[in-house]
Amino acid sequence: MKQATPLFCLFAALWASAPAQAQSEVDAALDRIDAALPTEERLDALRAAMAQNPNNLDVVFEYAQLCMQREQYAEAAQAYEHMLSLAPNLDRVKLELSLAYIQTGRYEEARPLLEELRTRDVPERVRENIDILLTRIEQATRTHFVSGALTTGLNYDSNVNSAPSSGQVLVLDTLLNLTPDSQAQGDWQAFASGTLNHQYRPTPGGNFDWRSSATVFRTQQDTVDALNLQLLVAQTGPVWRFNKGRTQLDVTGGYTHVGLGGHNYLRQPSIESGLEQAISPALRLRASVRREFRDFVNSPTVSTFEDRRGHASQGRLAAFYALSPQALLDVQLTLRHEEARAEQYSIFQINPQIGLTYQWDNGIFGRGQLGYRDFNYEQEDPFISQRTRHDREKSVGLTLGRSFEHGITLTAGYEYRDTQSNLTNYEFDNHRFSTVIGWQF
Numbered sequence: 001m002k003q004a005t006p007l008f009c010l011f012a013a014l015w016a017s018a019p020a021q022a023q024s025e026v027d028a029a030l031d032r033i034d035a036a037l038p039t040e041e042r043l044d045a046l047r048a049a050m051a052q053n054p055n056n057l058d059v060v061f062e063y064a065q066l067c068m069q070r071e072q073y074a075e076a077a078q079a080y081e082h083m084l085s086l087a088p089n090l091d092r093v094k095l096e097l098s099l100a101y102i103q104t105g106r107y108e109e110a111r112p113l114l115e116e117l118r119t120r121d122v123p124e125r126v127r128e129n130i131d132i133l134l135t136r137i138e139q140a141t142r143t144h145f146v147s148g149a150l151t152t153g154l155n156y157d158s159n160v161n162s163a164p165s166s167g168q169v170l171v172l173d174t175l176l177n178l179t180p181d182s183q184a185q186g187d188w189q190a191f192a193s194g195t196l197n198h199q200y201r202p203t204p205g206g207n208f209d210w211r212s213s214a215t216v217f218r219t220q221q222d223t224v225d226a227l228n229l230q231l232l233v234a235q236t237g238p239v240w241r242f243n244k245g246r247t248q249l250d251v252t253g254g255y256t257h258v259g260l261g262g263h264n265y266l267r268q269p270s271i272e273s274g275l276e277q278a279i280s281p282a283l284r285l286r287a288s289v290r291r292e293f294r295d296f297v298n299s300p301t302v303s304t305f306e307d308r309r310g311h312a313s314q315g316r317l318a319a320f321y322a323l324s325p326q327a328l329l330d331v332q333l334t335l336r337h338e339e340a341r342a343e344q345y346s347i348f349q350i351n352p353q354i355g356l357t358y359q360w361d362n363g364i365f366g367r368g369q370l371g372y373r374d375f376n377y378e379q380e381d382p383f384i385s386q387r388t389r390h391d392r393e394k395s396v397g398l399t400l401g402r403s404f405e406h407g408i409t410l411t412a413g414y415e416y417r418d419t420q421s422n423l424t425n426y427e428f429d430n431h432r433f434s435t436v437i438g439w440q441f
Contacts, residue, residue, distance in 0.1 A: 042066060057083055064096065071244065073103040091117060098133070107137045107204065145199040152192040153436035160187040160224055162419075162428050170424045173385045184428070188222040207245075211252075212236035226301075230259035246278040264297040265305065282322040290314040294338075307342035328357045343379035344389075350374040363403040371395040384425060391426055393419040407440035 046063040049056065064079035080097035083090060094113045101110035111134065118130045139145075163184040168175045193215060200210040217231040235254035241247065251273045258266040274288035292312040296305040318332040334351040355369040375391035394417070401411030413434040421427045 043070075054082070055086060057087065061093070064100075068096070068100065071103075073100045076100045077104065077106075091120060102133065102137065102140075105140075105206075107141050111137050141204040143201050143204060145201070146197065147441065148194070148196040149438055149440045150192075150194050151436055151438040153190075153434060155189040155191065156186065156433045157189065158186050158431040159184040159428055160189070160221070160227060160430075161185050162430065164424055164426070165428050166424050168424055170384055172383065173387075175424065185224060187224050187227075189219050189227075190222075191217065191219040193217040207241040209239040210236070211239055211250075226261040228261055230262075232257040248274075248276040250274050250276075261299065263299040265299070266297070267295040269293045284320045286316075286318045286320075288316045288318075290316075304342075307340065308345045309341045310339040310346070312336065312338045326359045326361075330355045330357070344377065344381035346378040348376045348378070365401055365403065367397075367399045369395075369397040371397075385423055387422060389421065389423050389426065391419055391421040393417060401436075409436075409438045409440070411436045411438070 043063065043066055046059055046066065049059045050063060053059065060079050060083050064076045064083070067073070067076035067079065077097060077100040080093050080100060083093050084097065087093075094117060098110040098113040098117075101107070101113070114130050114134050114137075118127060118134075122130075161182075161184070163178065163182060165184070167178050167183055169178055169182075170176075195213060195215045197213045198211070200212075202208065202210075213233075213235055215231070215233045217229070217233075219227075219229040221227050233254065233256050235252050237250060237252035239248060239250040242249070252271070254270045254272065256266065256268040256270065257264075258268075270290060270292045272288060272290040274286060276284065276286040278284050290313070292314070294308065294310055294312055296308045298305045314334065314336040316332060316334045318330065321329045321331075323329055332351075332353045334349070334353075336349040336351070338345070338347045338349075340346045351371065351373045353369065353371040355367060357365065357367045359365045371394070373391075373393040373395075375389070375393070377389040380386055380388045395415060397413065397415040399411055399413040401409055403409050411434075413432075413436070415432045415434075416429070417432075418429040419427060
């Protein structure tokens, strides 16, 4: 039998709770649904049959099922309502009607139907699925949603200061040996972060939200204190949904403040807009554009940070494909152009990336990721070389974790980065090992 909605299959056992006579009438209709194609011609034929005999429950039910398959939920609801006016004890029809109400945003009408069905003598699995729908209604009818996360962990980097692999540095096109304290250093890093999200939906079940979030992130190096990072990110903006939720448009204004080594490093307002489209239940596409206004601040020991002041423009295309209920494949392509006060810091980047996430039934999950970055600088740095810098970075990452009750997650990860450059100063590699514990609420 063709199913009306994905949720419908969860409630097949509920049919048995209908009275025997009414159930037999419905079962007779089910035998013919397999041969019925959800075409406009078939719907026209059923409408004609309903006009001749509006009390034929078999015909009305088949018509409602085809409407559900064609996502004509309002018409399906009218048909189910008519059936219940003729036979008020059809529990399966009440279930179908509640699903049609949910699809059309009529949550307060769906709620009493589900609450009534929950009192019936039905299998526990069916009762659990009804509870899921009632929870969905409760969430959809709220106007304020608050969530967040707290994480902490420990990293180890084999080359935390990104020192050249050759042990030499280029100055005025001349190679000089690095002193021992300037060569690659391994270091431990402890980190912690907190995120708070708020979503405001003026109309329960509506197609407009206002979303805001704030994240605080902080690291502490064991020995290289100059790399201690303090990060604050805040963003807010509207979200619109169209085409029955398949299309989403969002606009986000943001502000990022970065501290490095205990001093101000970067103040960055930004604006971003994204468009997301569900192509099918398994495939989702997203495109976004972003503009950043970058204000770098010199530190007591570095007088060149301000040379990086300027703007950045970024575009990103992403595809997310569900290979199975457990496996999600994501592919992204990012193009980024950074304009700086000093031309030697202006850069164009190309960054393709592919990742695979897999979720096992016991709460264990894993993710593998491959990435590539191509950096093209727009002008040479005369202090370093007469050649214009060009870098290429390859990366691979693997994360394994497990989810527990109460939103707790434990993960362990490994990432390897290998950066090649036409200038010795910027050739390096790094191994990073991470352990993280997180709590989502």
